[in-house]
Amino acid sequence: MAGARTDRPVSPLRGPRRRYSRCAITPPRINVARSLLPLSSTPPHPPSPSPVAPSRSSCSPPPFACCLMASIAGSAVSFAKPVKAINTNSLSFSGPRRGNAFLRLQPVPMRFAVCCSAKQDTVEKVCEIVKKQLAVPEGTEVCGTTKFSDLGADSLDTVEIVMGLEEEFQISVEETSAQAIATVEDAATLIDKLVSAKSS
Amino acid sequence: MRHHHLLLRCRAMPLLPLPPRTLRVSGGLVHHRLIRCHGMPIPRRTPGVSGGRLFASLPLPPPLQSPREVHVWYLCPDELNNQSQLNMYEELLSPSEREYADSMKATMLRKDVVLSRALLRTTLSRYTGCKIDPRSFEFKKNKFGKPEVLWPLDDSTAEQPLHFNISHTTSLIACGIAINAHIGIDVEEKKRNTTKNILSLARRYFTPSEVDSLAEISDSDAQRKEFLKLWTLKEAYVKALGMGFSGAPFSTFSIMLETSKGIRISKTSNASRPGYDHLSENWLFTLAELNSSHYMSVCIEDSSRSQGPEDSPAPVGLKVWKTVPFVEDTLVSGTEAVKLIA
Numbered sequence: 001m002a003g004a005r006t007d008r009p010v011s012p013l014r015g016p017r018r019r020y021s022r023c024a025i026t027p028p029r030i031n032v033a034r035s036l037l038p039l040s041s042t043p044p045h046p047p048s049p050s051p052v053a054p055s056r057s058s059c060s061p062p063p064f065a066c067c068l069m070a071s072i073a074g075s076a077v078s079f080a081k082p083v084k085a086i087n088t089n090s091l092s093f094s095g096p097r098r099g100n101a102f103l104r105l106q107p108v109p110m111r112f113a114v115c116c117s118a119k120q121d122t123v124e125k126v127c128e129i130v131k132k133q134l135a136v137p138e139g140t141e142v143c144g145t146t147k148f149s150d151l152g153a154d155s156l157d158t159v160e161i162v163m164g165l166e167e168e169f170q171i172s173v174e175e176t177s178a179q180a181i182a183t184v185e186d187a188a189t190l191i192d193k194l195v196s197a198k199s200s
Numbered sequence: 201m202r203h204h205h206l207l208l209r210c211r212a213m214p215l216l217p218l219p220p221r222t223l224r225v226s227g228g229l230v231h232h233r234l235i236r237c238h239g240m241p242i243p244r245r246t247p248g249v250s251g252g253r254l255f256a257s258l259p260l261p262p263p264l265q266s267p268r269e270v271h272v273w274y275l276c277p278d279e280l281n282n283q284s285q286l287n288m289y290e291e292l293l294s295p296s297e298r299e300y301a302d303s304m305k306a307t308m309l310r311k312d313v314v315l316s317r318a319l320l321r322t323t324l325s326r327y328t329g330c331k332i333d334p335r336s337f338e339f340k341k342n343k344f345g346k347p348e349v350l351w352p353l354d355d356s357t358a359e360q361p362l363h364f365n366i367s368h369t370t371s372l373i374a375c376g377i378a379i380n381a382h383i384g385i386d387v388e389e390k391k392r393n394t395t396k397n398i399l400s401l402a403r404r405y406f407t408p409s410e411v412d413s414l415a416e417i418s419d420s421d422a423q424r425k426e427f428l429k430l431w432t433l434k435e436a437y438v439k440a441l442g443m444g445f446s447g448a449p450f451s452t453f454s455i456m457l458e459t460s461k462g463i464r465i466s467k468t469s470n471a472s473r474p475g476y477d478h479l480s481e482n483w484l485f486t487l488a489e490l491n492s493s494h495y496m497s498v499c500i501e502d503s504s505r506s507q508g509p510e511d512s513p514a515p516v517g518l519k520v521w522k523t524v525p526f527v528e529d530t531l532v533s534g535t536e537a538v539k540l541i542a
Contacts, residue, residue, distance in 0.1 A: 133395055150305055154369070155435060155445070156388070160396050163404055175446035 118144070118188030122169075126188045129164045133157060144185035161187075169195055257526055261326050262519070264379040268484065269517035270498050272385065273323045274374035275524060277308075277315050286311065289318035289525065292334045308370075316366055316373045322525040323375045324349065327362050346442035365439055372494055381501040384440025386432040388495050390425065398427045406430065407454040407468050425495075429541070430455055432497035433485055437465065440483060440499040452476055455485070462515065463487060463542045486516040489539040490532075 127142045134151050136142060142151070148158060162178050165171070165187060171194040181187045264271060280286065290298065297317050304310040321334035338350040349362060363378045367387040376385035394401060398420070402411045410430060417423040433455045438448045452471035456464045463485035471479050482502045490496050500516060518540070520533040532538050 150309070152306070152309060152370070156392070156394065156431060159405060160394060160401070163396055163401065166404075175449045179444055179446045 118185055118192050122188040122191050123184060125168060126165065126184050126191065129168060130161055130184060133161050133164060142184065144183065144188065146184050147182055148184075149182070165191060171195060171198060258322055258326050258330050259529060260330055261521070264327070264377065265517065267379060267381040267503055268500070268515075269378070269519070270383060270486070270500055271327075271377045272374055272496070272498065272518065272520045273319065273326075273377070273523050273529075274372055274387075274490070274520070275315060275319055275522070276372055277312055278371055280311075280315065280524065285524075285527070286314060290314050292321050293317050294335070294338075312368060312373065316368060316375075318525060319373055319375050319523070320364065320366055322523075323377060324362065324364065327377055342442055344442060344444040344447060346439070346444075367439075367496075369494065372490070374496060376498055378500050381503060382440050382442060383501075384436040384438065384442075384499040386435035386439065386497050387490070388428050388432045390428065390489070390493055390495055392428060393424070394427075398423050402427060405450045406434075407451055407470075409454050409456075409468075413456075426457075429457065429487060429495055429497070432495050433457075433463065433487060433499070436485070436497040436499035437483060440501065441478070441480075443478065448476070448479055452479060453481075457487070457542055484516050485542070486518050487541040488518065488520075489541060490520070491537050492539075495541075 123144045127146075130136070130146075130148075130151070130153075131140075131142050134153055134157060136151065148161075153161070158178070158181075162173050162181075166173055169191050171191060173190065173194070177190055181190060261271060290301070293301065293314065297313070301310050301313040301317075304313055318334075321337055324337055325332055325334040339347050340350040341347050349364070351361065361380065363381060363383045364375060365383045365385045366373065366375050367385045368374075369387050369389050369392075371389065372387055374385055374387045376383050399411065399415060402414050406414075414423055414426055414430075417426055434450050434453070437453065437455070438445060438450075441448050449470075451468065453465055453467050456466070465481050465483055465485070467476075467479050467481060470476075484500050484502045486498045488496050488498075498516065498518065518533055518538075519531065520538050522530045522532050522537070
């Protein structure tokens with residue numbers, strides 16, 4: 001049972017094209033096909049922290065954290081698409097979210113946090129809930145660094161995911177906190193925080 | 201070099217004459233970066249595509265008559281598969297937008313990014329008399345992330361600022377335009393299903409009165425549709441306010457559909473907590489069914505004085521076009537394709 005999306009045509013968005021995953025826990029897999037693409041953008045460099053407001057700040061979570069994690073993991077850091085690292089300073093609009101409710105993808109303050117601050121267990125549970133909600137096809141990778149927007153989640157999906165997480169972890173998520181969630185990892189970190197606050 | 205031979209069948213209203221623009225001219229060259237000058241060639245990005253020639257073929261829409269009028273332009277991504285057309289749209293994007301599109305790993309999402317930016321830019325160009333190249337628009341975000349046009353300081357269109365808002369579903373991307381009024385728009389597929397039970401979703405996110413009105417509906421399909429209508433209306437309000445989901449949590453305001461005065465909004469007691477003073481009720485709503493497949497909600501600011509409870513707010517003047525930018529525009533409001541619900 002594929003979940004909520006049975007009525008929708010299965011879009012190729014969830015198709016066999018491998019998502020370039022950069023999980024900090026598992027060794028990052030470099031998608032070979034993508035690495036053959038010409039690098040039209042400038043070589044990767046760590047972006048300088050940009051002001052969150054007013055005008056052109058990015059709405060993506062700190063992708064360079066992934067760069068750091070990958071280098072720590074000792075893998076070849078020859079990212080095919082360093083675009084994410086460069087994007088952070090040059091975006092001027094908000095992304096293609098279905099419903100577009102600013103529910104997430106608010107400019108997240110640049111975090112240079114290197115480690116996954118969320119427990120792996122939590123991350124996995126979040127991935128499961130997300131996969132079920134979005135009817136992600138078998139074989140598509142969903143991990144800590146996966147962005148909800150990359151999975152095509154719209155605002156209704158997001159609130160259902162949040163509700164699912166609340167039920168699973170017996171927590172209550174405020175709208176302000178929910179809005180700051182951009183990746184699976186963000187959700188997991190928030191959950192851990194709320195769970196430990198509850199038990200303390 | 202052959203340029204694109206574009207078939208243009210516009211059934212919108214006839215073109216209106218525009219007052220001549222005054223340009224700052226110095227030494228014979230136009231310095232205003234937004235104005236296309238016949239003397240200066242527009243830098244070409246690919247051979248055969250002349251941005252200037254293309255955007256001049258966008259027909260002028262009828263002007264927005266009042267702050268209560270909303271024009272909506274939408275396109276259906278599934279119907280736009282002509283790669284050369286898509287490339288043409290991509291040409292309109294700014295470098296950062298193109299980078300953002302490139303960062304999308306899924307092809308469909310990438311196409312949606314390109315289409316939605318192209319739709320926005322071409323629509324804005326139409327409403328500035330087709331004198332501004334779609335590629336020239338720049339945008340800024342307010343502190344909550346709501347995008348707005350960054351008008352150049354000396355541009356005369358800044359006197360009557362255009363406001364826009366975009367909404368996507370997999371099968372439809374809509375852009376709403378209003379003049380002098382903040383606008384929010386939300387579109388949702390009618391057949392959209394939820395994984396969670398409707399009433400439990402409503403209990404978690406909606407207000408008690410809305411939950412009650414949903415609980416009264418016995419047929420589950422009708423209940424689901426009612427939920428979606430409320431959802432799009434609430435979403436349109438939040439987007440119009442421009443303060444993000446947390447600026448106006450769904451539980452702080454109620455939307456009533458079935459009143460004799462059309463759609464009304466009222467704040468709940470939740471909203472009397474500090475931090476929600478900005479929640480205002482002077483907003484006009486309209487809800488329509490598009491092509492029998494989508495619900496579309498539009499919310500605009502009501503700046504008129506007559507806002508007493510006895511006064512019935514004048515209806516929002518809604519005009520809707522289905523568009524394939526540069527190819528075909530079809531006025532669909534007033535036909536079966538747009539059915540006003542409220």
